Amino acid sequence: MNPVAEIAIAILLVMGGIFILVGSWGLARLPSLMTRLHGPTKASTLGVGACLIASMIYFPASGQPWSAHEMLITIFLLLTAPISANMIAKAHLHRQGHSIDPNPADGIPEGLPAPPTGDDWATFRGAESSRDD
């Protein structure tokens, strides 16, 4: 295999691995659900992306046919990561109500801000059971 391609693949794989590791470490060590969401939505998208680019270089460089599947995986990942993060955040809002603190570790209690217009955030509207405790 072409040494340039080999070096590029190695760099991409190591970089991707490091990003995925850091993202998972963030999931373990950050203080609350909302802060933990930041790890998987960002750090892992680039990590997986780098691994997939490495795969896209590897197959043509080793004489096998090129495949577009990696590109599709990247696109689907970029489309679904924000949506799943949003669903998790909304479920968390439902459970906790207006009292969610953005960072419980800093010792400053803060609740949700009110929207500038409209009655409330969409998650709470129409649900009498939105618990404010």
Next chain:
Amino acid sequence: MIRRLLPHPALSVLLVIVWMLLVNELGFGALFLALVFGVVVPLVTSRFWPERPKVRFGRDALAYLLIVIFDVIVANFEIAWIILTRRNRDLRSCWLVIPTELRSAEAITVLAGTISLTPGTVSSDISSDGRALLVHALDVADPAAEVARIKQRYETRLMKVFR
């Protein structure tokens, strides 16, 4: 007639391209099936998506895409650095409220998705009247400046893409 047969032409084109990439070979059979899906799927789902979004696929859309890709890469380095070096009690996390002038559902969805993918912010909810986004920021020194940056960097560009 064409409008009734192809309620979402851009979606049809996208489905054909994605199907061809999934099959990963150029052949008559695959292309035929791709075209069938490209026509049938938008027709079947058009009830759930009655209005055609007004999108301009031009230089502005391409520029927006490139900016987002660049920001996603930068965001990864920033978040990785924060996770590795910052102590939890020093994180300046806060809620941001981003008032938005975008009105179409598609444009707001793209803005919310972009916010989730880019530096230190995850969009969590939208106000009941659809005029503001609730965003959780991992570490910002100046919330007002961050809101202004998001509005200026993404929203103004999206306004040119979605009329």
